[in-house]
Amino acid sequence: MNHLLIVPIALPAFVAALTLLGMRRTLALGRAFSASACLALVLIALGLLWQASDGTITRYALGDWPAPFGIVLVLDRFSALMLLMTSLLALAVLVHVMVTGLDRRGWHFHPLFHFQLLGLNGAFLTGDLFNLFVFFEVLLIASYGLMLHGQGTARLQAGVQYVIINLVGSTLFLVAVGILYGVTGTLNMADLAVRVAAAPASDQGLIRAGAQLLIVVFALKAALLPLHLWLPRTYANTSAPVAALFAIMTKVGVYSIIRVTTLAFGDDAGAAAWAPASWMLPAALLTVVIGFIGLLAASRLFELAAFAIIGSTGTLLVAVALFEQSALAAAIYYLPHSTLAGALLFLTADLIARRRADLDDRLQPGPRHAGIEPLSLIFLLAAVALAGLPPLSGFVGKLLVLDAARDHAAAPWIWATILGTTFLAIIAFARAGSLLFWKSAQVETLPRTRPPDLRPLALLPASGLLALLALLTIFAGPATGYAGEAAAQLLSPQLYIETVLGGHRGGVR
Template identity: 65%
Template sequence: MNHWLVAPVMLPPVVAALLLFGMHRSLRLGRAVALGSCLSLLVIAVSLLVEADGGIIQTYQMGDWAAPFGIVLVLDRLSALMLVLTAALATLVLVHVIATDLDRQGWHFHPMFQFQLLGLNGAFLTGDLFNLFVFFEVLLIASYGLMLHGQGAARLRAGVHYVVANLVGSTLFLVGVGLLYGVTGTLNFADMAVRVGALPPGDQGLARAGGLLLLVVFGLKAALLPLHLWLPQTYSATSAPVAALFAIMTKVGVYAIIRVFTLVFGAQAGALAFFAQPWLLPAALLTVVVGFIGLFAARSLRELAAYGVIGSTGTLLTAIALFEPAALAAGLYYLPHTTLAGATLFLLADLVARRRGSQQDRLVQGPRFPWTEPLSAFFLLAAVAVAGLPPLSGFVGKLLILSSAQAHPAAGWIWAAILGTTVLVVLGFARAGSLLFWKSAAVGEPLRPAPAQHSRAEFLALAALFGLLVALAALALPVTRYMEATAEQVLAPQPTIDAILTDRRGGA
């Protein structure tokens, strides 16, 4: 077994414990340890991705208990991709947090941040449905603390709604898990995949009901219509750097949809193969439309970013809902783009808010503020990224999605939704940009410059995120090839099933 495979799950809680009990009195030391943890996770994730690119599916049997009886971690191309994306985003968000002193506004920010990474990494690596639920709860509990960090009445109100929505989702998750365990007698993904394909007709209805409940839960996490209402209020009420990290939380729901409905209910599931497609594709298309129309209702830059996350996630799920290799590869290319673009817009909102005084990031006219020129340039690039216009990676991703959908019966609807909402994004961002930068230029006296300690350092994470978007576009060919290989691996689950159900000694 490759013992590095367990590091993304073991390192964050160990660091969180150290930060909570041993380093809480020294903020500088705590920052160094937390940042070192994120950088270490990034190095480990990249090394695991290089190994996964060879096509070999690796498993780690916790406690040396062979599947399906023990806890198993699984590394393939998809999980390795998500680990790298999580570590890269977390590192840059933490750099921004340190540069802006967000961690001074309340207690225990860094331990909660590490537990958030534990839940994310665990969800991406687990090979067991119940442990997927466990890691969901870990990341949600950590997100409750991060979301409320810094306090405030509006944040508390949004936090209550967020907690209630996720408690309902957790209850449905347990019911779905119970139904599937009742008809299959197992919770291991691979073992369940084998048994679902052999279910008698009388049990297929219960399995379908359990699968649909999971689709609802994962749709709630991904903010899929009509389960998206919690996201705009939550992401706009919390601090912008926390919302930037939360940009990957919707992708946990997307990842779970891919994993469950290609492995458990994939091609080998017989009558239940890809049964979620008739539900998922219409919901994804409606999410695209409603999410991007919401840009016109946004009252702040953070709310604008939140609606952008909803619309972009709908675009991503539109590709995934086709359950075809070319479409899934296109969606996987678009996945890191939409995550990084959403996080970029949230960090930009924080920089704007810190310079506009009492007006914060609200979309209203106000006096000219410090650093207007570079921030307006970053806003233009963010608008290009979210809209999916050239030359950034969103254009490549949307082009791949449209191309992969040409032969699908719903191609007309897919093309109309994606191209039509691109125009809406351009108009929505033009409205916001004109209020923040153009029309505000002639209003009142300019605000005084920000303190020297909060100037260039605050731009490091934002510039790095844009650098990643540019790199994703510049390296489109090798990245696309990796995504194509990932899609083929995901849609051909038998090697994954064999790897999980065969222990390290070669026994079945």
């Protein structure tokens, strides 16, 4: 049995407990453990990606229980990619947190951070629907703590709303799981796929209802249009590095939509086949529009970044909503880009806000401050990435989405929306940039408190994310190739089902 598969879940759990118990008093030790664990996660994720890249699907039966009865972890190309992205993002965010000293502003940052990683990695690996619910809860509970880290009135108010909306979401998740279990009698996703395909016509209506409800819950996490209202306030009011880590939380929703729909509610699912396809495309298009219009309306830099996350996740969902191979491949290429670019914008916004003293992240002209030149350059590149302009990977991603939508019936709508919102994004970022940097030359007044100087080390995480985006652009060929293979693997789930349920007892491959 390949025990490497359990490490992305077990390692954060151990590190979280260790940093909670032993290293509360000595921050340096906790930081060392936390950072080395993150680095180890990157290496493990690279190993798993290499393992999955030749198309093998690996399963890990927990406790050696055979598949439909015990819980299984499953690794395929898509989940390996998500693991790698999570670990890279976590490393960048953690370095930023340590350099800026956010973890000094309250207890338990590092344990919460690792519990969050535990939930994320678990959600990407699990092959069981109820286990997915549990990992969602783990990552949500950790995110409540992280979101409130550092405290403050605005953060508490936003936190109450965030917790309540997610509790209602969890309730809906349980209803969906209950319906699907009541009809099919299984919670294993591969087994579910087999049983949904074999369900009698009288059960198909209920299965469809369960599927729709499940997708609605995932859409809430992904901030799809009518369910996006919680996101701007939450992200804009938490600390910026935490918001940068949360850039992957919307993608957990997207991942779950793709995984569950392609596996269990695909072509064979009768009445439940492609259940969300009918309503997801219009909702996703409206999400893109609202997200990028929100960019124009933002009065704070963090709000700008939050709406940029809504818009770029919406673009991603447009590609997903087509439920077709080339569009799915485009989505899988655009997904890492969208996550890394969103996180990059939040980290940059944090660096800028720290230099502007009492102006903080408000979009108002302020006096020139230390390090304005490198910061304006990074902001420009982050804006280029999020708007989807050449030369960065957002351009390639949007081009792939547009190309994949060419033969679709709604192609004019998709093209008009994506191109129009790109234009809106350019205007909004240009406005923000000129307010923050250009007009600073006209402001004479000195700030009341002198902001700290910019240490070169503080630029490291943001530059690292930029370098990753550049790599994603330079190696767009291999990356799109991998994305295409991952999409093909998702759309022909027979191998997945055979691997999970197959005759091999106890996960021996």
